[in-house]
Amino acid sequence: MDGTYRMRNPLRHSSQAFHLPDFPAIRPEHVVPAIDELLINYRDGVEKWLGSRSRPDWAMVEAELDWADGLDRAWSPVSHLNSVADTGALRKAYNEGLERLTEHENWRQQHQGIFLAYQELRQSAQFEELSPVQQRIIELELRDFFLAGIALPDEDQAVYRELVLRMSKLGSRFGENLQDATRAWAKEFQNTRQLQGLPEAELNLLAGLAHSRGKEGWLVDLSHPSFNAVMTYAQERGLRKEVYTAYVTRASDQGPTAGQWDNTPLIDELLALRHQLARLLGFKNYVEFSLSRRMADTPETVLCFLQGLAVKALPAARKQYAELESFAQEQGAQRPLKAWDIAYWSERFRQVELNLSDEVLKPFFPMERMLDALFHTAGQLFGIMMVPDHSIATWHQDVRFFWLQDDSGCRFAGLFMDLFTRNDKRGGAWMDVCLSRRQTKEAIQLPMAYLTCNFAPPVGEQPCLMTHDDVQTLFHEFGHCLHHLLTEIEWPQVNGINNVEWDAIELPSQLFENWCWEDEILSKFARHYKTGLQMPEDLKDRLVRSRHFHKALFLVRQLEYALCDLHLHLDYDPENPRAPLDVLNQAREQVAVIPVPDWNRFLNGFSHIFGGGYAAGYYSYLWAEQLAADAWGCFRHEGVFKAETGKALRDEILAVGASRPAMESFIAFRGRPPEPGPLLESYGL
Ligand SMILES: [Zn+2]
Structure with missing residues (x-):
């Protein structure tokens, strides 16, 4: 690798001042060299550091953060591009990079030297002089080291590693079996006689599935949209039963592919190994x-x-x-x-x-107006302005960039919004971190996030019209973004969404969904894209009632x-x-x-x-809903746009991230631990 090439690699900015990624300049061939270099930097730094100090101190944590944040800054745009601008060459580079990063994570988690340094720091007199946030960072690091089995005797560590490896293999195998079984079943139709009841959009979907397999006519397979289309609309009971049977017996000893990809022994083994792992760690x-x-x-x-x-x-x-x-x-x-x-x-x-x-409904939800509604909500609650900046380089012409500005005009965060569906983009909607807020001696790195959706793009004169589901998705992901962007903590280990307990991480996003059902938002912003007229009261009423259906x-x-x-x-x-x-x-x-x-x-x-990752954690969905509904109760009680309540939410939950336990943050906001009443109410119970 020659010097000029190194200079031009836009991912090599670990030592430079913080800046947004130069998306148009990033090429697949930049990925692996940049990651390799940053990883060597990290490892050499750690070893040198451990060799040169007699006693660990906070400067060690800062130094490690420096290397880790450099890696994150290089990897975030690569991983993001892989999701939103996928090409074969980038995918290959991404996978190579990912492999190196996974190896690195393992190396870090199993590094006795780093573990002992954190442990020594925890037990030193200096620990008492650190701020509560700094102390929490050290405590969380130590917790993760313990959960990674590093404090176990050598023999048990070997067992631990074998268990983790085997469990990961079983988990992947489970997914592969399910995928194979899902793909193995399909039913073709030469005409729509048996498909009576399916609306045009659903029929088009099935025609598309047939077409993608090089067939004429219509095809039902076991993918979610196809399964749902038949179960929801097909008048013919026998067809529904047939599709249901194939779907609920996938990867099992029953149904049309019985025994071929049976996950039953995998489930038994996974449960046994998980129990063994927990016992090994003392649970x-x-x-x-x-x-x-x-x-x-x-x-x-x-x-x-x-x-x-x-x-x-x-x-x-x-x-x-x-x-x-x-x-x-x-x-x-x-x-x-x-x-x-x-x-x-x-x-x-x-x-x-x-x-x-x-x-x-869709003509009443043009996207531009819904963005106005979203920004209006954020403005009312937190006094922030979303200011577009067209000079920021992105990965596609449809992507918009916004600065978040406070009322004194000061920029404190930034957001990329990539809202339309494209062929080279992964499906679904999600939020991701671009940069984490960080204070160093020289400068402050502002938090930046990506908000990605897959809405239907405008067609000719017609703007992007959203379903109300889409609107709710937009509010949801924006809630995640605010959690990251409104942080006031200076260490990425515990700011924004980083390290927030999993069963609490959906609190801001689910809470934010509530505003898109509010009368004030619907009356002001849900207007017909041609006439500008409000949604008829009766329609609005039926929409709101549909929430509890x-x-x-x-x-x-x-x-x-x-x-x-x-x-x-x-x-x-x-x-x-x-x-x-x-x-x-x-x-x-x-x-x-x-x-x-x-x-x-x-x-x-x-x-x-x-x-997936929800073992012994499926309750998290409902738990987070409880938190969001209970927090929403506060807004309903005080006024849904009340700035004081918005400020409390910002100060006690969004700004503090994982710098203290989520329960403490919730109690600080709500004045008491979460209660299920408002959740039941939100379900109309
Ligand atoms: Zn979410």
């Missing part, structure tokens, strides 16, 4: 291990929380189900309803009750999954392990309202807890 079970990084403190807290919700939700869910049954019967449905009838009759019921369609039925299903996940990991007995299906059935007996056939193999496709 009673895997739930305790998992909660050591969460806001909820004990398994009992979580269990009480879930059972408390169940008591309130069950009667309402039963009532909703009974109403659905009698509606379906009036409409001529065969009784009793089966699992494959529920979504279909629920949608029919929704149409009669609410008569809402995206086609009617069949919510109790939804809630009991979430409770069923959360309780099952908790009991699988909490009650695990290595001497006498129960069949996971029995544990699921027990949870169903407790909270399920909708009938499920006994050949349903939901667990074999439950990738959240067996192929």
Whole structure:
């Protein structure tokens, strides 16, 4: 690598003053050399540092932060581009870089020297002189070292490493099996006779699926959108049953591909290994291990929380189900309803009750106005202005950049918004960190974030029109962004969204969703894109009512999954392990309202807890909803745009990030620990 090439690599800015990534200049060939160089820098720095000091002090933490932040600044734009401007060459470079970073993480987590230095610092007299935030950074580092098994005797460390490796393999295998089983089943249609009931958009989707496989006509497969289209709209009961059967038996001993990719032995082994890992680290079970990084403190807290919700939700869910049954019967449905009838009759019921369609709603939600609504909300609550800056280089012409400015005109953060769907972009909506706020001797690095969505782009004269779901997604992701951008903590280890407990991280995002349902926002901003007229009162009313539609039925299903996940990991007995299906059935007996056939193999496709990161943590969804609903209660009580409440939210939750435990922050904002009442209310219970 020659000197001039090095100079021109835009990812090599570890020693320069902080700046935004130079997106147009980043090439795939820059990635690996820059990452390699930064990693060598990091490792050499650590070894030199450990060799040169007799006693660890805070300067060590700062020095390590310097190397780590340099890496983050180089990697963030690469990882972001890989998601939003994917090319084969970049993907290859990204994967190579990722491999190196994973190796580096392992090296860091298993480094005795760094661990002992942190431990010594924790036990030194200097620790007492550090600020509470600095102390917390050290405590969190030590916690993570312990959870990575570094304090175990050598023999146990070897066992630990084997367990982690095996669990990671099983998790990937689980996902692969599920993917293979999902891909293995499809059904072709030469005409739409059997597909009666499906709206045009859904039929187009199925025609697209056929086309993508080089077929004529329509094709139903087991991907989410296709499965949902049939379950929600297909009039033919036999077809719904067939698709349902194929879907809920994927990767199991049942259904059309029975035994081919069976995840059952993987589930058994994963549960056993997780239990073993937790015991090795000194926990009673895997739930305790998992909660050591969460806001909820004990398994009992979580269990009480879930059972408390169940008591309130069950009667309402039963009532909703009974109403659905009698509606379906009036409409001529065969009784009793089966699992494959529920979504279909629920949608029919929704149409009669609410008569809402995206086609009617979308003209009232042009994107520009919804951005105004979003920025208006942020302005009212926090006194901030979002100021566009067209001079900032981005990765695509549709991407916008905004400075966040306070009322004295001072810029304190920045946000990239990339809102339209494109071929080279990953689907879905998410927020990610570009730069973390950081104070050094010379300068301050301002926090920067990416907000990415996949809305339909404008067509000709017609602007981008959003569904209300889209609007809610936009508010949600913006809430995550504010959590990162309004931080006032100067160390990236604990500012913004970094290191926030997983069951609390959705608090700002879910809280922010509430504003897009508010009358003031709907009246002021939801106006027809052609006429500028307000949404008719009756339509607005039906939209708002749709928020609670069949919510109790939804809630009991979430409770069923959360309780099952908790009991699988909490009650695990290595001497006498129960069949996971029995544990699921027990949870169903407790909270399920909708009938499920006994050949349903939901667990074999439950990738959240067996192929993803939600093991012993599925409750987090509801926990975070509880926090958001309870915080929203405060706004509803004080006035939803009350600046004082906004300031309290900013000061006590958004600005402090993980610099103190989430429970402390919540209590500081709300004046008491979270309560489930407002969540139940938000579900119309
Ligand atoms: Zn979120």
